[in-house]
Amino acid sequence: MYDRGRAAQMQIDARTLEQGTTIEADVCIAGAGAAGMTIALDLLGSGLSVVLLESGGPARDDQNDALSEGRMTGIDTWDLRRMRIRALGGTTGHWNGWCRPLMRQDFEQHDHIPYSGWPLKYADVVPWFRKACRTLEIGEFQWDADERARATGKRLLPVSDIIEQRYYQFSPPTRFASKYGPVLAQASDVRVLTFANVVDVRLDDSRRRVDGFLCRTLTGTTFRVHAGRYVLALGGVENARVLLASRSQQREGVANGHDVVGRYFMEHPHYYRAIGGVHPSALDLGFYRRGESDWRRPDGSAVQMLGALGLAAEVSRRERLLNFSATFQAPGTAPSTPAPVVEDRLPPAAAQALVTRGRGGYETTLLTVRAEQSPMPDSRITLTAEVDALGMPRVALDWRIAPEDDVQMRRAMVLLARELGAKGLVRLRVPGDATRFVWRQDPGGHHMGATRMGRDPKVSVVDVNCRTHEVQNLYISGASVFTTGGDSNPTLTVVAFAHRLANTLRSERRQERSTG
């Protein structure tokens, strides 16, 4: 738990500030979740004074959580109030620790994925991924399944090279509040303000620079932070919400001259109980069950891992398919979602005849598939007329998935089924047909893309350095900057980009000093 006693030094409850206070700093970071805390930690000792604003306090509470409420107008995703945590550490307070980086192909431009192609390469991010591995307390930045199988003495399924073997690593999971909160609270150059909400991003007369964050508490205290640089690290929905709601000077909000903020919202469609399978009991799925890896943390605990199957990048490219990773559900685990979307008229007992052919037992399995979706401008966050207790407009989240995505994903599943069938390993059941898909898409709680990165301001909000195209001293951190989402859980990539942004801020500081 977060040690309030130890953390008292530089942590200020914003409700105790005098009305109208102005706080000065070199850098103001809004949001003390994985992204915001990572940036603040990296700026320690940089000579930059930092103010870190957090909407909540040390622990989650209903009043603050209610600020996140919004309306779902598209695919019904989990409610935002439950998904987001407004407290120190943000959503790391309840994440499950799944870590995999975005993959090399996820950064590339693909003709079959509209609006794809990041303005940087995978290799550019690798140093920051390595650092993020340490921050999230996982093993090395090493993702070669052959090597991991050798190191752990586990066996990979003998599939051909159309399948790419992958694995997840699991963070303990790192709870940022308890792990890093005390470090920040003791730091002399970071001030953490709790219960502080940004309600307006105020621009200077040129409209090209932020002049200050106007902040408010639920008790009615209003104050202002004035800094040289500003970072929004409020989460995938709130980053867009604050920009859209900051319309006191511009009707369209801030950094939204091309009406891009809030658009291209992406999730990771999760397909939990749709893909069934049967396989011989003797099939060794040890690599694909969550278990210990060969890596150990400094405290001696083992980093856990879980094997997965995807398609090789070349196959995805050739077949014009989105990325996905499939894991086998552990035997005996309760389904986490409601009943199957497809009535199972052909019982596994029938299908088992095909794989065992009377020789030995069989087991049924379910695959959980985590999939990529194409970015689309109509999948978006907008503001409603309803306001929260701070007077901020609530969001309407219209999450959409292109119909072509469903067809692509089904084709991908059939390719996987064919490969597993050819090797006599598993027979898969894939719902739907070539034109109609009946999978139910569940969200992953991964809110991506609504302030996406790119070179062209007409289809992106931030540049390669996470700086907004339109406002020179405003940066955004978090999954909202993802150009495309791949299929990997976003936290490792979010933290990697936070490290990278902190480095940018330090570099800019050095540059300013050297040029006087």
Place this chain on the structure above:
Amino acid sequence: MTSLLRREFLLRALAACGTVAYASAGPRGAEAAGAVPGAARSISAGYFGDQVDAVRVIGEAHLRQLGVEAGDASIRSAARTTLAMIERARDQPRAIRALEQAVRQDFERGRTVQVEGWILSKTEADLCALSLLEDDLSR
């Protein structure tokens, strides 16, 4: 059953299927086919280890999906390629090996069918349908 009767049965069955195997069933083809003991239904049972009930469920679903009635002639017609493969084999072990290879190749080459959602090799779906034959030898 004498080998002559067996050969006659096979030729008639293949004729009913209209397969290329019939056209090639000269003396050598007929001799090879005639070496198959029993026929499709028993090969199917052998292939699936006598899990007849389970296999029949798949066979019925496959035929239903194809819109084919579960009569012997229509099953033979629907599964004629697989049937021809069985008939070409000289004995049951060879037939089963050929079927195993065909199933693998089906998956590799995308010759799959979808039966109640399950992605199956065309050959194995046919084999399941052949298990529904009323009588292997009476035609």
